[in-house]
Amino acid sequence: MGKIFIVMGKSASGKDSIYSQLTEKLSQKVKSVTIYTTRPKREGEVQGREYFFRTVEEYEEDFHGGKMIEHRTYNTVFGPWHYYTMDDGQFDDEKDIIMIGTLEAFKCIKEYFGQQRVVPVYIEVDDYTRLIRAINREQKQDKPGYAEVCRRFLADEEDFSDEKLKEAGVHKKFINDNLEECVERVLAFISN
Numbered sequence: 425m426g427k428i429f430i431v432m433g434k435s436a437s438g439k440d441s442i443y444s445q446l447t448e449k450l451s452q453k454v455k456s457v458t459i460y461t462t463r464p465k466r467e468g469e470v471q472g473r474e475y476f477f478r479t480v481e482e483y484e485e486d487f488h489g490g491k492m493i494e495h496r497t498y499n500t501v502f503g504p505w506h507y508y509t510m511d512d513g514q515f516d517d518e519k520d521i522i523m524i525g526t527l528e529a530f531k532c533i534k535e536y537f538g539q540q541r542v543v544p545v546y547i548e549v550d551d552y553t554r555l556i557r558a559i560n561r562e563q564k565q566d567k568p569g570y571a572e573v574c575r576r577f578l579a580d581e582e583d584f585s586d587e588k589l590k591e592a593g594v595h596k597k598f599i600n601d602n603l604e605e606c607v608e609r610v611l612a613f614i615s616n
Contacts, residue, residue: 426520429614430530433547434580436558438600443524445607457514457523463505467565494532501571531592544594
């Protein structure tokens with residue numbers, strides 16, 4: 425039975441960049457899983473690559489459809505945004521899988537598939553670097569939402585507290601102070 429590696433970390437920790445490189449380098453060995461969201465697409469995002477972008481009505485259908493593994497709602501400055509994982513045929517019992525998630529998603533997926541199958545890959549970056557990255561990323565949007573950047577930054581402090589990481593069974597951290605080196609460390613971890 426294949427492992428499910430869940431890449432997670434606070435916003436602007438580099439998890440999307442790391443995930444992208446991992447899926448490219450491991451494309452023959454590991455299958456990627458894409459989660460769903462009702463948040464609007466950012467500049468440069470592609471339907472089905474970063475997320476499956478859904479309307480609120482589609483989310484409601486998915487929610488009541490019986491295939492939702494986990495879901496969470498963030499009350500953003502733009503209103504509620506839903507993120508969720510579906511048992512929609514993307515999970516393969518034989519092949520290792522890699523996906524992006526939150527700590528809460530990790531816990532739910534671990535409960536759904538079993539503790540032995542689900543492996544956390546926690547990416548960490550110092551707060552100053554994360555904040556600068558988040559602001560720079562937001563500046564590129566047609567309508568930057570700096571209030572949402574601030575809300576996410578503060579929420580992550582609670583969502584990824586040391587206590588919650590320990591409680592969820594996340595003990596190993598990959599420091600992303602150099603993207604290429606961090607990717608190599610994660611590759612070595614996944615390959616073991």
